[in-house]
Amino acid sequence: MADALLTIENLHKRFGDVEVIKGVSLQVPKGDVACIIGPSGSGKSTLIRCVNALVPFEQGSVKVLGIEVNDPKLDKLKLRRHVGMVFQQYNLFPHRTALQNVMMAPMQVLKRPRAEVEAEAHALLKKVRLENKAHAYPGELSGGQQQRVAIARSLAMRPDLMLFDEVTAALDPETVGEVLITIRQLAEEGMTCVLVTHEMNFAREVANEVYFTDRGVIVEHAPPAQFFGNPQDERTKTFLSQVL
């Protein structure tokens, strides 16, 4: 696939003596949504942290829009303009308002003019349906609202690829839905997304391809209908029977 936006080839990652990723390869075409599922400790979070160079890796290749991440001379800023990331714990900056959280990186990292950034930030907050909370501090927002601000904050960098690391895992059940709606909306607009998630129904509805990882390898991957309807591997079947 020549036009893949994200290409991972034979990625290996070890922490000390423990190899947590043992040769993973996958490709995400532009506009696709890839969901990575699997039991805890299977290396899912580490995998997407490798994609935007938060975690260095020893062996293999990760290419985003042709930029090789495993390059000692990598300009990390150049990479991160293209890759947005949303975390399980939101990680909003608690001393800044929602609006300021969205505006900080474009102004300080990309050095774009304030007026332009502010207009765009308001538009982004509107998109995640939080325009009325622009001047609230993270401490005044619910988990789901904070997570939507975090999504807007990442989008403000105008990324080509969005990474979501179990973004609903820390949320109250009633606010999970509002975050998933936001992500689905993004996917429908054509944003390329890689999600690590435990929301099987969401993966079934939104994903173009579902990957099942266990003990550092991709056990099986397929489009959702086939993956959930007719899993091949024994480990996948066991896992699905436990979570569905």
Place this chain on the structure above:
Amino acid sequence: MNALAPIADWFRHLNATTGINFTVFYDPFDATRFVHGLWVTIELSVVTIIASVLVGVIGAWGQGVKSAWVRGVTWSYVELFRNTPPLVQIYFFFFGLSAVLPHTHNGFGMAQPLIGGFAWASISLALYAGSFNVEIFRSGIEAIPHSMLEAAEALGYTRRQTYLNVILPLGLRICLPALTNNLVNLIKTTTLAYAIAVPELLYVSNQIWSDAENVPEMMILLFIIYIILVGILVALMHWWERSLRRPGLGT
């Protein structure tokens, strides 16, 4: 001066009738030296507060650098100054180091140390309080969750940008109460300058009560003034803390 005359008369009357003798309120000589002592204490406090915070910031940076040598020097400084008596530190600087430093000669041809008592007291107290500030700032920085730094990195912040926009504002808010506490202690510790004859408040009070034999009165005055000085600092720091307060952040 005339406006103060009734006050002076009242305290003179108080002394005549009850023997409660606040000389500083009616005796111009005592009043002058007392005000001068108060001024020296304020100067000493302001200078050492600013210097000790600077020392703390530099030291906290020194504990985080890559060079093991710089880290080792910072660590030794902090441990040595935290765990030894400030009074002996002042003696060490004022007597010990002053003795080995070259002397200048004043207009009368008398030997005069290069650095005087006030300066040595300032240096010594700033280093003492600074060693506590290093630890306070470091613990503030360490209390910031690692995931917050990861988020900044993912947004493309450089190390310097992360430090200025995330670590510093958050760390400051976390360590402000501890800093206030230490600076209050510093104001109280400026009294140690007494030991090397810096004419600060305690020193001039001692002169006054030696002359006028009014120890209890001077003591009460002294305590009231220190409580006011500490109160001003605490009020300023609380005002600063409040202006930095954000909903849901801290207690």
Place this chain on the structure above:
Amino acid sequence: MSDLPVFPKLPAALRPRARAGLSFALPRLTIWHGFGLTALLLICASVAQAANPAPLQKSIFATLVQWTPLLLRGFLLNIEISFLSMAMGTILGIALGLGLVAQTKPLRQTSWALTQFFRNAPWLALLFFMIYLLPYHMRIGGLHISLPDWLKAVVGLGLPVMANVAEIVRGGVRSIHPGQWEASESLGFTRNQQLFSIILPQAFKRMLPPWMNLYAILTTNTTLASIVGVNDVVTRAGQVLAAAGNNPGLLAPVYAYVLLLFFIYTYPVAIATRRLERRTKVRI
């Protein structure tokens, strides 16, 4: 579902190892600490020797060794004062601290005023206060008590310790989650039972590190007693300097030596405090 609380059972390997008493917090001083300190002293001595403006009859090192017994006797007095002040301050401070969390308003306000006064007054000023205002002799009934200066210093240093201990007690009680009060109240405990059998035992662990910290600060502040004429290690250092002929080259080494004595004594306390702190740290 049961209403009883469920405590997850950790596998034995993951369970924190039970350790006896406080032994875990005691610092393990290695031979390297000793080497480091000796090296420091030698450096101080040789720097002073090199910079010495006037020649000495004896080497600085020999002088220090010669006067060590005298200095140590002074240092012992510092330690004794620190023990007594700490004991006095702790006992009075716990009482005052309980006053700070008392439910009767007058008691709480009186305790607050006392605490604020003794916390905000400079240690040296309090020391002067006690030296001047306490009588040399006291007669209580038929009992005749004499108060030497060092004992007045104990009182003078004990008062700020008391105020700080009171704050530590208050902070410790406050640090316990309000749910603990509610839970014990709903179980029918009286206020005193709640305080002494539920809250204080939990708060104790959190009060210990700041209390040890206070002891370290008190120990270094016992040197203030020298200013009011107590024959402690700093006074002795002055005597040593006079006996050695007031040589200016000796000033730095002798005071460095006194600093070192305190460092050797206080540093292990500081390490132990930090270990305890790390174990009881509350994450935000």
